[in-house]
Amino acid sequence: MQPRPSALLWDVDGTLAETELEGHRVAFNRAFEEAALPWRWEVADYLDLLRISGGRERIAAFLQQKEGERPSGERVEALQTSKQRHYRSLISEGEIQLRPGVRRLMEAAAAAGWVQGIVTTSGRSAVQSLLERQLPHHAQLFQFWICGDDVARKKPDPEAYRAALAQLDRPAGEVLAIEDSGNGYRAARAAGLRVLITRSASSAHEPLDEFAEAAAVVDGLGEAICPCGVLCGPACPEGLVTLSYLQRLLISV
Secondary structure (H helix, E strand, O other): OOOOEEEEEEEEEEEEEEEHHHHHHHHHHHHHHOOOOOOOOOOOOOHOOOOOHHHHHHHHHHHHHHHHHOOOOOHHHHHHHHHHHHHHHHHOOOOOOOOOOHHHHHHHHHHHEEEEEEEOOOHHHHHHHHHHHOOOOOOOOOOOEEEEEOOOOOOOOOOHHHHHHHHHOOOHHHHHEEEEEEEHHHHHHHHEEEEEEEEOOOOOOOOOHHHHHOEEEEOOEEOOOEOOEEEEOOHHHOHHHHHHHOOOOOOOO
């Protein structure tokens, strides 16, 4: 008998929704404006800053680069708090939607009894805002969340994925991670997981060869009116990532 995946671990930013460029970036810029700071992050700037995981870390690194000294923790926290408030406003206004195929695949997995968890560098409040708006029944889908608040070292460090495996109490070979970016991919692989990459607007610029050991790389999870394309890996019947497709990825050598 072929084994089936016992768990799916979902990244959030870029994977569940296109939150980075039109969500977090916009919220950072509003926080800067509110604090009377002269900087605004354009798309190209933000794509470069995404190499740094975590909002606080991103702010601190940027301010140090611009001002020549490390900003105080209080200043970073004030900017991050403002940014989080603006991000929640964008979510509540419906500016950010789930990517095609996300709800379909999550609900199918839950109906089939698969364990699902969230593993993200985002803060818990940002995750909660997105899920409450876009997946109000999220408690029926996810057994746990591992967020940026829960770890000392964020992706690409594997700490968050190792914490998820400890909660699952299952070997890594029975778990599939769904990620969109190089940082997330490296974190999951370092924890011994197989990874499905679903490229997002904020990660599409990353070279495909960075995901050489991914189980597959797709440009989305697909819906009937918006089928996905496979960039690397097994063909995806009818342009939809399904449970059987995930099972195939997990057991393939």
